[in-house]
Amino acid sequence: MVKSAVKVVVRTRPTASFASKNLQIDLDQKTIEAFIPKDNTQGLINNQQEHWKFQFDEILHNSSQEDVYDICGREVVHSVSEGYNGTILAYGQTGAGKTYTMLGGQQAYKFRGVIPRAISQLFHEVQSKPELSYVIRVSYAEIYNELIYDLISPTPPSDQSGSIMIQDDPKYGITLRGLSQSIVNTEEEALNQLFEGETNRTIAAHLLNKNSTRSHCVYTVHLESRSRVESSEKVTISKLNLVDLAGSERTKKTGSEGLTLTEANYINKSLSYLEQVVIALSERGREHVPYRQSKLTYMLKDSIGGNSKTLMVANIWPEPNHMEETISTLRFATRMMRVSNEATINVELDPAQLIERYKREIRDLKQELAMHDTLANRGRIVYEPYTPEQQYQQQQIAESFLDGDTDEVEFDSLRQVRELFIQMRNIYRRALSRLGASDFKVRADKEVDRSGSSHPKEPKNIEESDEGLGDEENFGGFGLGRANPNAKPMDTSALEPRTHFMQAEEEEININKSISFEENKKKSSGSQRKQPIDKNQAFMEFKNVDGRDINNALNQNREDHKDRKARLKEVGARINRIKSEIDECKEKVEQIRRNKPSEEEDVIDEEEFEYIKRLKDLKKVYRTEYDQMKNLKEEVNMIAQSIEFSRERLINEFETWYERKFGGATMALSRENFGTLSEMPANMEGIEEIDDVDPDALAFIKAKNNVKTLHKAKKALGSTLKK
Numbered sequence: 001m002v003k004s005a006v007k008v009v010v011r012t013r014p015t016a017s018f019a020s021k022n023l024q025i026d027l028d029q030k031t032i033e034a035f036i037p038k039d040n041t042q043g044l045i046n047n048q049q050e051h052w053k054f055q056f057d058e059i060l061h062n063s064s065q066e067d068v069y070d071i072c073g074r075e076v077v078h079s080v081s082e083g084y085n086g087t088i089l090a091y092g093q094t095g096a097g098k099t100y101t102m103l104g105g106q107q108a109y110k111f112r113g114v115i116p117r118a119i120s121q122l123f124h125e126v127q128s129k130p131e132l133s134y135v136i137r138v139s140y141a142e143i144y145n146e147l148i149y150d151l152i153s154p155t156p157p158s159d160q161s162g163s164i165m166i167q168d169d170p171k172y173g174i175t176l177r178g179l180s181q182s183i184v185n186t187e188e189e190a191l192n193q194l195f196e197g198e199t200n201r202t203i204a205a206h207l208l209n210k211n212s213t214r215s216h217c218v219y220t221v222h223l224e225s226r227s228r229v230e231s232s233e234k235v236t237i238s239k240l241n242l243v244d245l246a247g248s249e250r251t252k253k254t255g256s257e258g259l260t261l262t263e264a265n266y267i268n269k270s271l272s273y274l275e276q277v278v279i280a281l282s283e284r285g286r287e288h289v290p291y292r293q294s295k296l297t298y299m300l301k302d303s304i305g306g307n308s309k310t311l312m313v314a315n316i317w318p319e320p321n322h323m324e325e326t327i328s329t330l331r332f333a334t335r336m337m338r339v340s341n342e343a344t345i346n347v348e349l350d351p352a353q354l355i356e357r358y359k360r361e362i363r364d365l366k367q368e369l370a371m372h373d374t375l376a377n378r379g380r381i382v383y384e385p386y387t388p389e390q391q392y393q394q395q396q397i398a399e400s401f402l403d404g405d406t407d408e409v410e411f412d413s414l415r416q417v418r419e420l421f422i423q424m425r426n427i428y429r430r431a432l433s434r435l436g437a438s439d440f441k442v443r444a445d446k447e448v449d450r451s452g453s454s455h456p457k458e459p460k461n462i463e464e465s466d467e468g469l470g471d472e473e474n475f476g477g478f479g480l481g482r483a484n485p486n487a488k489p490m491d492t493s494a495l496e497p498r499t500h501f502m503q504a505e506e507e508e509i510n511i512n513k514s515i516s517f518e519e520n521k522k523k524s525s526g527s528q529r530k531q532p533i534d535k536n537q538a539f540m541e542f543k544n545v546d547g548r549d550i551n552n553a554l555n556q557n558r559e560d561h562k563d564r565k566a567r568l569k570e571v572g573a574r575i576n577r578i579k580s581e582i583d584e585c586k587e588k589v590e591q592i593r594r595n596k597p598s599e600e601e602d603v604i605d606e607e608e609f610e611y612i613k614r615l616k617d618l619k620k621v622y623r624t625e626y627d628q629m630k631n632l633k634e635e636v637n638m639i640a641q642s643i644e645f646s647r648e649r650l651i652n653e654f655e656t657w658y659e660r661k662f663g664g665a666t667m668a669l670s671r672e673n674f675g676t677l678s679e680m681p682a683n684m685e686g687i688e689e690i691d692d693v694d695p696d697a698l699a700f701i702k703a704k705n706n707v708k709t710l711h712k713a714k715k716a717l718g719s720t721l722k723k
């Protein structure tokens, strides 16, 4: 934050009849002494002040426009390009040279004033910083008879209601709601706006100035800059207010009457409110500053006593008959020097850019992680839930570790640790079941108790209990044990819907069976195998027990696939609707353009503008929906692949399981359980991509075209300055 007083520079209007008896200017000391002899007609006791001495930051006497700019403009404008707010305002009596100072004389290019020079400097500064990207906007407001008008709006001020509102935004400071801001890309474009506004200013002739400006005018350049090299979500926002105030006047002197008199009253009133604000700010300890008393003071709230680097040019007309006004101006200027401002560089974070940055960071970090994994030979780390394929891998790692084939397991994430533990538990449960059905039964009963179920578990058939199979003899093969008297063939009711624990029990019993079978197979080569059951029936059993995890994953994937496809269809329908609307809008714009007379083909009217705006909005929505559709399509494809993989694995594991359980039985497995993946919704494929059109350019073209039209009327003024 930079704390600084408002800088005040006094400029004298050149005159042949300089009030040398009344004014002494010391350019080195930067002082002005003023003398007004006592008015003897006021009687002998007369306290009238006769002598004043003022000191200023700078005095410009008979100075060229260039010198004026170097002293008054250069530093403030530079600060604006650095991100501070800046204000240059011209104050003084009517005819003292405020407009000449700010806009300049029209005789030649070298007489141009502070505003065109400031525009030129700003664009040069901006161009000298290629590391920054800038957005520059200009606005031009006029306060006339306590109403605010937009001088660069396509609607002329005479047709405006003057209802532009001033807002005091805690973040952005004083802003004007309803005032247009035009993007300008070049110095010439900014000048076009300035000259266009000039043609709209309220000017009237009176005795002291045949071109007296009857309003306060504020031309503002708004700057937004982002770094091209560092984070672009940081936006520096600054503005340069260039203010040409209306002149204070004594109506008798100016011979004002009628409308000019009304104007003069408004002008004098607002200038006196400005004085009150300046007095309040220059007095220590004054808490209330009456900014809101007038449009002018409210509008200048940031500039006077706020967040801005401010310079005031006090214009005086140093002729004997203007001494009263001169002293009044110099007193006001002295008070202004006591006003202290606190300027800060205004940096904001652009939320849209911030999200983009986070997205980029996440993508980069993922890439970084993938690289680290590759370097550490850890394979690719994924962040999505484990696929059946990955679960199977972890199962193999767990088995290898438990078998002692591996002593160390490398982990790449907590997720992997968790999955490995799950696999260990599964293996443990299978191992438990090896201890025999009675041991397992105790454990299963415990589980049932824990679940709160009161139904004790009864073996459903002989195969659910090891007892039913008889004790194996040490050397005996399958079927050589003593048969349980209650033994009976396998009951297929095991395939009916079961509770979770019943399923768990069956799973382990079945595992047990297959393990027993494996062991028997080892013990007795060429031993008998179980009679194969119908393969489809066996597959049903496998899906519910040994292959349950894969099957669950498969089912889950199918659900997801169905869900995404439904969503894809909805998005597709929405996109097609938007596309039709876009086509309609395009057609409307074409139609309007076709019906335009050729001399107006560059001009965009209200209706066309509305359609163009609608088109722009629709394209935005289209783009979002299209992106969503692309993502969904990718998801659908990924899930489809996962389904394929789970399906393959389920079949392969089942084949192994079946082979292990029933030997080389070659009954065909019906594939009717496996659904096929339907194609993408048909209406998705006909959607075409729409070219991006820069929407800002449209509003900009409109503003430029309006300038073109208006410039025809003011060619004379413009041509002099452009030469």
Ligand SMILES: Nc1ncnc2c1ncn2[C@@H]1O[C@H](COP(=O)(O)OP(=O)(O)OP(=O)(O)O)[C@@H](O)[C@H]1O
Residues within 6 Å of the ligand: 012, 013, 014, 092, 093, 094, 095, 096, 097, 098, 099, 100, 101, 105, 209, 211, 212, 213, 214, 245, 246, 247, 248, 315
């Ligand atoms: N420094 C100067 N050099 C040459 N001419 C000047 C200078 N200052 C003012 N003038 C001339 O004096 C006349 C009045 O100046 P100007 O219109 O700038 O006054 P003003 O303060 O803006 O008056 P008002 O408040 O009535 O609009 C103009 O013709 C202008 O060209």
